[in-house]
Amino acid sequence: xxxxxxxxxxxxxxxxxxxxxxxxxxxxxxxxxxxxxxxxxxxxxxxxxxxxxxxxxxxxxxxxxxxxxxxxxxxxxxxxxxxxxxxxxxxxxxxxxxxxxxxxxxxxxxxxxxxxxxxxxxxxxxxxxxxxxxxxxxxxxxxxxxxxxxxxxxxxxxxxxxxxxxxxxxxxxxxxxxxxxxxxxxxxxxxxxxxxxxxxxxxxxxxxxxxxxxxxxxxxxxxxxxxxxxxxxxxxxxxxxxxxxxxxxxxxxxxxxxxxxxxxxxxxxxxxxxxxxxxxxxxxxxxxxxxxxxxxxxxxxxxxxxxxxx
Amino acid sequence: xxxxxxxxxxxxxxxxxxxxxxxxxxxxxxxxxxxxxxxxxxxxxxxxxxxxxxxxxxxxxxxxxxxxxxxxxxxxxxxxxxxxxxxxxxxxxxxxxxxxxxxxxxxxxxxxxxxxxxxxxxxxxxxxxxxxxxxxxxxxxxxxxxxxxxxxxxxxxxxxxxxxxxxxxxxxxxxxxxxxxxxxxxxxxxxxxxxxxxxxxxxxxxxxxxxxxxxxxxxxxxxxxxxxxxxxxxxxxxxxxxxxxxxxxxxxxxxxxxxxxxxxxxxxxxxxxxxxxxxxxxxxxxxxxxxxxxxxxxxxxxxxxxxxxxxxxxxxxxxxxxxxxxxxxxxxxxxxxxxxxxxxxxxxxxxxxxxxxxxxxxxxxxxxxxxxxxxxxxxxxxxxxxxxxxxxxxxxxxxxxxxxxxxxxxxxxx
Numbered sequence: 001x002x003x004x005x006x007x008x009x010x011x012x013x014x015x016x017x018x019x020x021x022x023x024x025x026x027x028x029x030x031x032x033x034x035x036x037x038x039x040x041x042x043x044x045x046x047x048x049x050x051x052x053x054x055x056x057x058x059x060x061x062x063x064x065x066x067x068x069x070x071x072x073x074x075x076x077x078x079x080x081x082x083x084x085x086x087x088x089x090x091x092x093x094x095x096x097x098x099x100x101x102x103x104x105x106x107x108x109x110x111x112x113x114x115x116x117x118x119x120x121x122x123x124x125x126x127x128x129x130x131x132x133x134x135x136x137x138x139x140x141x142x143x144x145x146x147x148x149x150x151x152x153x154x155x156x157x158x159x160x161x162x163x164x165x166x167x168x169x170x171x172x173x174x175x176x177x178x179x180x181x182x183x184x185x186x187x188x189x190x191x192x193x194x195x196x197x198x199x200x201x202x203x204x205x206x207x208x209x210x211x212x213x214x215x216x217x218x219x220x221x222x223x224x225x226x227x228x229x230x231x232x233x234x235x236x237x238x239x240x241x242x243x244x245x246x247x248x249x250x251x252x253x254x255x256x257x258x259x260x261x262x263x264x265x266x267x268x269x270x271x272x273x274x275x276x277x278x279x280x281x282x283x284x285x286x287x288x289x290x291x292x293x294x295x296x297x298x299x300x301x302x303x304x305x306x307x308x309x310x
Numbered sequence: 311x312x313x314x315x316x317x318x319x320x321x322x323x324x325x326x327x328x329x330x331x332x333x334x335x336x337x338x339x340x341x342x343x344x345x346x347x348x349x350x351x352x353x354x355x356x357x358x359x360x361x362x363x364x365x366x367x368x369x370x371x372x373x374x375x376x377x378x379x380x381x382x383x384x385x386x387x388x389x390x391x392x393x394x395x396x397x398x399x400x401x402x403x404x405x406x407x408x409x410x411x412x413x414x415x416x417x418x419x420x421x422x423x424x425x426x427x428x429x430x431x432x433x434x435x436x437x438x439x440x441x442x443x444x445x446x447x448x449x450x451x452x453x454x455x456x457x458x459x460x461x462x463x464x465x466x467x468x469x470x471x472x473x474x475x476x477x478x479x480x481x482x483x484x485x486x487x488x489x490x491x492x493x494x495x496x497x498x499x500x501x502x503x504x505x506x507x508x509x510x511x512x513x514x515x516x517x518x519x520x521x522x523x524x525x526x527x528x529x530x531x532x533x534x535x536x537x538x539x540x541x542x543x544x545x546x547x548x549x550x551x552x553x554x555x556x557x558x559x560x561x562x563x564x565x566x567x568x569x570x571x572x573x574x575x576x577x578x579x580x581x582x583x584x585x586x587x588x589x590x591x592x593x594x595x596x597x598x599x600x601x602x603x604x605x606x607x608x609x610x611x612x613x614x615x616x617x618x619x620x621x622x623x624x625x626x627x628x629x630x631x632x633x634x635x636x637x638x639x640x641x642x643x644x645x646x647x648x649x650x651x652x653x654x655x656x657x658x659x660x661x662x663x664x665x666x667x668x669x670x671x672x673x674x675x676x677x678x679x680x681x682x683x684x685x686x687x688x689x690x691x692x693x694x695x696x697x698x699x700x701x702x703x704x705x706x707x708x709x710x711x712x713x714x715x716x717x718x719x720x721x722x723x724x
Contacts, residue, residue: 019315022485026315034315035484039426059588061480061581062669197672199592205674206700220423222713 001054002146003064003194006138007085008073009238011043013135016161017071018049020139020177024149024157025053033058044236044280046083053148054193067093069145069191071138073119074238075099078110089114094191096141098134115190117145120183121176133176136162140177147189154181229278233261237281239296243272247293255285255294316488318481321449322388322414322474323348324488325456327358328496329412332383334362335374339393340426341478342416346388368397375411376404379471380518382505384460385411390478391418391432398435404471405440406535407519409508410463411471412456413441417580418478419666427667428477430580430632433608434640440535442472442542443608445579447565449486451606452476454553454561457491457500461549464503468542470535475608477581479667491557499556543610563612564619568594569601574683575620576675577645578629579605582664586629589675600679605641613648620649623656625686627678631664638662638694657686663697670697 004021008014015036022034036049050064065088075097077083089095091113097106098119106116119141136158143149158177162170212218252272256264263279264272274285286294316324322345326334334353336346352358365371368389379385389397394415417432419425433443442462444455452474459472476482491499510518522528546563554560567587569575576586583604593600603619603626605612620626630639637643642660649655659682663670674697685692 019485022315026487031487032315033484033486035479037479037483058486059584059591061484061585062667065669065671196595197588197592199589199596199598199672199676202673202676204677205671205697207677207695208698208700208703210696210698210703217710217714224713 001052001058001060001193001196002069002148002191003060003067004051004053004069004071004142004146004191005064005067006049006051006071006073006142007077007083008047008134008138009043009077009236010038010045010047011238012073013133014047014049014073014138015135017073017135017138017142018051019161020136020154020157021051021142021149022053022157023160024139024143024153025051027153027156028149030054030148031056031058033061037063043282044233044238046077046080046236048084064088066090066194068194069094069096069142071119071142072097072099073134073138075101076235080235086110086112092192092194094145096138096145098138115187117141117184117187117190120180133173136173136177137180140180141184142191143177144181144184144188145191147191151178151181154178232277233280234263234275234277237276237279237299239281239283240276240299240302241274241279241281241283241285241294242297242302243274244293244295245271247291248272249291249293251290254288254290258284258288260284313487313489315485316449316453316490317344317483317485318446318449318452318476319344319416319483320348320485321453321488322416322456322476323352324490325414325453325474326386326412327352328453328491328493329384329386329457329460329500330358330360330497330502331386331412332360333375333378333385334360335365335371335378335385335387336362337365337368337371337389337393339368339390341418341482342388342390342393342414344482345414345416349386368393369400372397372400372404372413375413376400376407376409376471377510379404379409379411380407380508380510382503382508382510384503386414386456387411388414388416390416391420394432395420395435398439401436401441402439403519406531408469408535408538409471410460410469410503412459412463412474413471414452414456414474414476416476416478416482425666427479428580428631429665429667430475430630430640433473433475434632434634436473437609437640440470440539442468442470442539442610443475444472445475445606445608446477446481447579447581447583447604447606449476449481449484450488450559451561452481453488453490454557454559457496458546458549458553458561460500460503461552462542462546465542465545465549466506467545468538470538470542475580480581489557489559495556499553539610543607543612546607546610561606563607564615565602565604565606566619567602567604569603569619569623571599572601573599573624574627574679574686575601575603575623575625576627576629576678577603577605577641578631579608579641580631582629582631582670585670585672586675589672589679592672593676593679598679598683611644611648616645616648617652620656621652621654625657625659625682627659627661627682629661629663629670629678631662633662633665642694657682657689657691659685659692660694661697662694668697 030053033052038047103116158174252266463472628642
């Protein structure tokens with residue numbers, strides 16, 4: 001059975017990537033299971049999706065503990081423990097990463113024993129229009145690494161999953177997925193199917209007895225104020241809303257009220273100020289601003305510009 | 311028949327579509343919302359005929375479902391977790407009206423604390439309501455069970471609402487290959503609802519489900535509901551047989567997997583039971599005679615069937631993805647009562663696992679089988695076991711340490 005995990009941020013299309021790969025396997029006659037896993041958060045939050053594919057009915061369920069292939073659409077997820085990018089990897093796990101840096105740099109940085117392959121066109125997520133196809137690129141690349149999926153099945157699978165978004169989106173996604181597929185001919189079939197879990201000589205689970213503890217400790221309480229402020233959800237942002245104060249009319253109740261994260265405060269002069277520590281980049285403010293005075297800029301570009309001036 | 315990749319939610323919506331439901335009162339909740347979104351789209355495009363109404367709460371939604379069912383139309387609704395609890399007053403109430411409809415529940419652990427992933431305490435809160443309950447383990451089964459549930463609930467010998475249960479995430483958002491029956495075949499299996507006297511009309515006032523005060527009439531009506539639920543056992547077998555003839559898929563009240571010659575079996579319900587199948591395959595490979603009994607019909611509870619299936623079995627690992635606080639796993643209690651007094655009854659070992667979607671690892675299934683086998687040999691049931699590892703406890707201790715530091719810093723909670 002193939003066990004494949006896609007890691008990205010909400011909005012990057014990891015669910016779509018898993019579905020394209022799932023549909024492609026299905027078209028090749030495989031039994032398939034694909035699913036996204038996320039919590040209550042939205043755009044920018046770390047999410048993963050997974051695909052299982054086998055030549056017989058699949059009984060396994062839930063997250064993948066021992067992946068054959070891990071796809072990372074956003075390299076900034078690797079140091080975030082909660083993202084769990086490297087969970088359960090071994091020397092036989094192939095890591096496909098979207099990055100401008102070399103395979104060797106990543107092998108050293110992650111102390112990674114297995115094979116690392118860079119996503120073709122790595123790092124090309126700068127323009128917003130391109131970000132939408134990163135899922136399709138990941139799926140196309142993964143399909144080639146698995147080596148069991150034809151170019152034709154991949155193209156049809158992209159249509160299966162993207163057609164509802166319109167012809168232009170489908171064509172663009174198909175083109176990018178196939179380009180990634182073609183570019184990875186040198187690594188075709190490098191991902192190997194994992195074995196069934198062996199019931200002989202398994203490592204017994206380290207079960208523990210839970211003891212009854214005082215309610216003060218055992219109730220799910222946090223007796224401190226404003227702890228959510230400590231969580232820098234601004235790190236999830238891929239696009240940054242930037243207010244152009246030359247065009248801002250000061251109708252601050254619009255953006256500040258509609259910001260779902262209360263990350264826009266109004267200062268003493270009545271001007272809106274974005275709290276970039278907590279803005280997740282959902283861009284609701286960009287959409288609702290009456291004088292169109294808020295722009296969306298790629299976060300990476302803004303950070304690079306800031307570093308250059310610093 | 312078309313075989314496509316569908317989520318559990320998509321399969322539930324397809325079930326409602328093939329059942330040609332007339333009315334869908336709806337209210338969104340994660341992880342169920344995709345079901346009513348799908349139905350809303352089909353009503354909008356004209357692929358389905360009928361009406362979907364968004365209510366202001368699950369309490370109103372269940373009331374609307376029962377009231378509409380009382381007019382003799384085919385009604386479908388869906389909810390999950392806190393939503394089911396919010397509608398709970400009406401869950402018990404409409405079951406007493408003796409009008410059939412199907413409610414899909416997408417299981418999600420109950421607050422507090424809050425979670426989004428699956429366990430079965432939401433469904434079990436409705437266990438004693440009078441609703442029948444079918445618990446699914448695959449997306450295919452979700453679609454099939456919606457069709458089965460209408461035939462079962464609408465049968466004149468039963469006339470009760472039915473919950474079709476699927477697990478959040480592990481089924482609701484998971485795509486698997488699903489065969490979508492042709493509409494004509496589905497209509498052959500499930501003809502239009504013949505309400506036979508169910509005809510509540512605003513224009514023809516009548517009093518339905520009147521208030522009764524006093525134990526005598528109350529006992530009669532409640533026990534009649536119980537007897538109707540018990541009737542549903544043989545009726546279910548009949549309908550499942552007809553379904554198998556029509557579509558070639560068997561959905562018995564208790565699914566058995568490699569259990570014939572097993573001396574140890576897993577007993578559980580829901581989607582994680584397919585993980586148990588994988589574990590059974592692994593254990594068989596290793597030469598162990600282990601099998602699985604999966605409870606599909608929670609209500610009515612197939613007691614006699616379980617006694618028959620467990621005759622000759624030495625040990626049962628009961629895996630409860632639920633917890634009755636102050637007692638333990640609910641299925642363990644239910645199975646123990648079913649086997650009480652049975653000669654050479656198997657030994658039961660109680661495991662609680664998968665709460666709030668917590669995974670159950672393959673090695674945990676292997677270990678549960680080993681523990682149960684040893685207990686059966688020794689003749690003494692082990693203490694109930696929560697599936698919880700040292701690593702998980704370390705993670706908890708870390709979180710608690712953070713909370714304790716905050717408490718000291720703020721001086722709160724002294």
